Amino acid sequence: MQFTLQATDPHSKARTGLLTTDHGLIETPIFMPVGTAGTVKAVHQRELVADVKAEIILGNTYHLYLRPGLDTLEKAGGLHRFNGWERPILTDSGGYQVYSLSNTRKIKEEGVTFKSHIDGSKHVFTPESVMDIQRIIGADIIMAFDECTPYPCEYGYARASMEMTHRWLTRCIDRFDATEGKYGYQQTLFPIVQGSTYKDLRQQSAEFVAEQQRDGNAIGGLAVGEPAEEMYTTIEQVNAILPSDKPRYLMGVGTPENILEAIALGIDMFDCVMPTRNARHGVLYTTQGIINIKNERWKDDFSPIDAELGGYAGTCYSKAYLRHLIKSEEILGAQIASLQNLTFYLWLVKEARQEINTGNFVKWKANMTKKLMQRL
Numbered sequence: 266m267q268f269t270l271q272a273t274d275p276h277s278k279a280r281t282g283l284l285t286t287d288h289g290l291i292e293t294p295i296f297m298p299v300g301t302a303g304t305v306k307a308v309h310q311r312e313l314v315a316d317v318k319a320e321i322i323l324g325n326t327y328h329l330y331l332r333p334g335l336d337t338l339e340k341a342g343g344l345h346r347f348n349g350w351e352r353p354i355l356t357d358s359g360g361y362q363v364y365s366l367s368n369t370r371k372i373k374e375e376g377v378t379f380k381s382h383i384d385g386s387k388h389v390f391t392p393e394s395v396m397d398i399q400r401i402i403g404a405d406i407i408m409a410f411d412e413c414t415p416y417p418c419e420y421g422y423a424r425a426s427m428e429m430t431h432r433w434l435t436r437c438i439d440r441f442d443a444t445e446g447k448y449g450y451q452q453t454l455f456p457i458v459q460g461s462t463y464k465d466l467r468q469q470s471a472e473f474v475a476e477q478q479r480d481g482n483a484i485g486g487l488a489v490g491e492p493a494e495e496m497y498t499t500i501e502q503v504n505a506i507l508p509s510d511k512p513r514y515l516m517g518v519g520t521p522e523n524i525l526e527a528i529a530l531g532i533d534m535f536d537c538v539m540p541t542r543n544a545r546h547g548v549l550y551t552t553q554g555i556i557n558i559k560n561e562r563w564k565d566d567f568s569p570i571d572a573e574l575g576g577y578a579g580t581c582y583s584k585a586y587l588r589h590l591i592k593s594e595e596i597l598g599a600q601i602a603s604l605q606n607l608t609f610y611l612w613l614v615k616e617a618r619q620e621i622n623t624g625n626f627v628k629w630k631a632n633m634t635k636k637l638m639q640r641l
């Protein structure tokens with residue numbers, strides 16, 4: 266996998282780049298729609314390509330391993346063949362899901378035992394098994410098996426957890442480098458920086474991760490409830506240590522405002538369930554600001570959802586109609602709202618790329634943030 270830097274903003278750490286994988290190109294900064302169980306919820310692949318113009322989507326080892334299971338995925342020839350998404354895919358290792366979904370998990374040096382949130386069956390994830398699982402899923406970019414510490418997290422636990430995550434990273438690298446892709450294309454492994462919100466631990470973790478000299482690096486342990494300011498301070502500190510010629514992926518982030526701030530701090534890749542999850546509850550991100558479509562004020566508003574954004578999502582139906590669908594819990598409501606929010610998120614990062622290329626990003630960010638975060 267190759268990463269070439271294009272423009273760097275003279276007034277911030279923002280930069281644009283090109284990431285090439287065997288399944289195609291990714292322009293950075295990029296937002297990656299989350300398709301946890303092999304589907305971006307309520308959105309067709311065709312719409313992801315034609316309307317959202319998504320370049321890479323995410324999957325999740327924990328979910329895919331439990332359902333549909335490795336046997337089906339391997340027989341299909343991997344996730345790309347199974348869900349028909351022929352562009353790049355990134356899968357998370359499941360470290361976070363085991364911590365967030367399965368309240369019966371036990372963490373030991375060897376790995377994590379947990380009970381499936383679906384049928385209660387018992388499973389074990391180890392650094393080695395998670396590498397083998399992600400080889401079978403076949404994502405172009407796979408994540409190391411780590412422990413994402415909660416917030417707040419006391420210092421002793423954070424340090425011990427980080428040190429174990431580093432030992433697990435070494436085991437992931439050994440296993441990954443000793444195995445091949447199963448389907449004839451290259452995969453790459455990203456390590457994940459941990460250390461909670463402790464400056465010395467974040468320094469140690471960023472240095473250890475940078476030493477591995479992988480194709481890209483992720484910042485984990487954030488967007489877990491810490492104040493935004495702490496997130497930004499941590500990103501700034503870690504990005505000063507991670508190599509600038511490799512992509513930096515901030516896991517689980519975030520609102521449009523978080524994303525623009527993190528781009529200014531030198532982040533290249535983002536994922537977040539917000540656009541799709543909030544869509545299903547009627548919270549829309551638009552070029553005019555945030556709309557809670559269930560609000561009475563949209564009842565007889567027959568204007569398009571987001572005329573300025575344009576495209577199918579912005580112009581296909583009126584606000585009044587979408588409000589009716591969401592209130593009626595019609596499936597089409599989730600489909601339209603998800604399409605709108607993802608189209609918006611990909612539009613936002615495209616605009617950011619253009620502003621970085623023209624050296625105007627910082628001024629544009631200030632105006633855009635004020636406008637986008639206002640609640641209509």
Ligand SMILES: CNc1nc2c(CC[C@H]3O[C@@H](OC)[C@H](O)[C@@H]3OC)c3nc(N)[nH]c(=O)c3cc2[nH]1
Nearest residue numbers: 323324325357360361413485486487488516517
């Ligand atoms: C939301 N905030 C947040 N998400 C996080 C995720 C899950 C993203 C993954 O989880 C699913 O979304 C919840 C998505 O599937 C996504 O990517 C695949 C993390 N994953 C790992 N391995 N390590 C971390 O430190 C971590 C931190 C996060 N902070």
